[in-house]
Amino acid sequence: MGRWQPDSRGRLQESALALFAERGFDQITAAEIAERVGVTERTFFRHFADKREVLFGGSDYLKELILEGVVAAPASDGPLDAVVRGLQVAAVLLGEGRRDLARQRQAVIRANPELHERELSKLADYASSVAGALRQRGATDVQADFAAEIGMTVFRLAMAQWVESNEDTDLPSVMQRSLADLRALTVDT
Amino acid sequence: MGRWQPDSRGRLQESALALFAERGFDQITAAEIAERVGVTERTFFRHFADKREVLFGGSDYLKELILEGVVAAPASDGPLDAVVRGLQVAAVLLGEGRRDLARQRQAVIRANPELHERELSKLADYASSVAGALRQRGATDVQADFAAEIGMTVFRLAMAQWVESNEDTDLPSVMQRSLADLRALTVDT
DNA sequence: TAAGGTGATGTCTGTTGCTGACATCGTAGT
């Protein structure tokens, strides 16, 4: 056995979510989370740039997934459709995770403006990367920006709907429906 | 003459923008801004809930404007069109302000992730309020959410374009064009 | 005109978020 227990990072994430859910984000100090896991505050901040980041651990990986999906989209797809391919890839992964954990996470984030801010920021970052990928596929700047942003909106609203729906609804199809709703809106008189 | 110089709030805002532009957001302390204006750090934080807020002083007023525009939209307008009416109202106001100040502000915000986060958060808040107003007009939940979010996207991208364009481009028409671009995208195959 | 209320500010003090610099010590590679 090593000098320390393994996977402090992962344990910090779990511990943080539990504590936040129980007592609220700003009632919990980084030191408290760290202590419960058996490390020091300093170690917490080595793993996470700031206290909020502990709730967004997998977001880099998710971003990669989305980008791969966009790149892999058939050339015949328009920009918006390509984005949706990427999001579908992400949706499949997220749809597999435990629904109650996702719900708990969403609840914590919605309850705190700072966390909500951070989430929006992550999405904006996805959008920016996705827009880059779309330009590589030949989209114009304006097309790329809009398609990416709209994609993130669809993603976000679909996630919100899914998390609150009952067990036998799957995320990919919720997203599909959201996209249809959106299209109906813009065509509206 | 009063015991203190008038309008500390406004003077703090000006001073902050200048300092941020000159040396960068995180190189400037709240105490420094306050000192330059002749008040204490404590007073700074009485006017602004946190350091970033000093750059978003007028946002409540802007939100009111947008909402009024939405409410005043003719009943025949679809949800998305109603949102755009509100945004046009805001655009007229913003288009009147000094272009160079807006540019400077944008530059400061774009240079700092925390500030960018805050800006997104403000927009999300607008979206949420606008969605509420749309529901009052009879839109469904889904329609309202999407229309509001898309509106903010149009707003944001149009602002970005406008700020970087040359003198004789006016914000309202840039927005109009952005909306057209968006509609073209969603109809795309 | 005297008395008291009000609002914006100053002062003081404390907590929390976060960081730099340096020490420690199992473990893997040579």
Place this chain on the structure above:
DNA sequence: ACTACGATGTCAGCAACAGACATCACCTTA
């Protein structure tokens, strides 16, 4: 066995806030 390395601990310190209370020009009202 030696060494380089990587994850962590330790310590010290700044900056972002927040609560509690004091101050004092100005306004109101009797």
